[in-house]
Amino acid sequence: MRVHRILVVDDDPACLRMCCRCLDQNGFSVTSATSGPEALAAVRAQPPALILLDVNLGGMSGIAVYRALRRSSATSSIPVILMTGLVGPDDLLDCARNELGCGPIWRKPGTLSSLLDHIRRALSETTTRSSKS
Numbered sequence: 001m002r003v004h005r006i007l008v009v010d011d012d013p014a015c016l017r018m019c020c021r022c023l024d025q026n027g028f029s030v031t032s033a034t035s036g037p038e039a040l041a042a043v044r045a046q047p048p049a050l051i052l053l054d055v056n057l058g059g060m061s062g063i064a065v066y067r068a069l070r071r072s073s074a075t076s077s078i079p080v081i082l083m084t085g086l087v088g089p090d091d092l093l094d095c096a097r098n099e100l101g102c103g104p105i106w107r108k109p110g111t112l113s114s115l116l117d118h119i120r121r122a123l124s125e126t127t128t129r130s131s132k133s
Contacts, residue, residue, distance in 0.1 A: 004049035004123055005029040009039040009065065010083065011057050015108060019052060022112045023119075036060025040068055043075055050122055055084040055105075079122040083108055
């Protein structure tokens with residue numbers, strides 16, 4: 001079985017620890033970053049199979065990181081799951097997701113099982129796409 005490496009990007013230490021621990025306990029290889037620039041450097045150094053990216057990072061926002069990833073041909077196909085603790089109408093998140101063309105958005109604090117479902121689905125879709133190429 002292939003171990004997928006996931007980059008978790010969050011500036012909240014508690015959320016970062018929780019996500020990393022959950023992923024590690026479920027057989028994923030995990031690296032982490034606490035800022036946008038750190039995340040982009042980590043991706044350039046060793047592209048992960050998937051990125052779990054907080055929307056509301058201090059400094060460079062998760063949306064800015066997402067856009068930078070999509071502008072580069074080297075990183076544009078890496079699946080990204082956005083995370084947010086922002087409270088608001090679901091239609092605002094749907095608009096943001098549609099505008100960015102991104103995949104799922106996981107609401108913090110959601111269940112870890114729903115996060116794992118999003119991750120497994122995204123990795124499965126990536127594997128399916130690459131086997132068809």
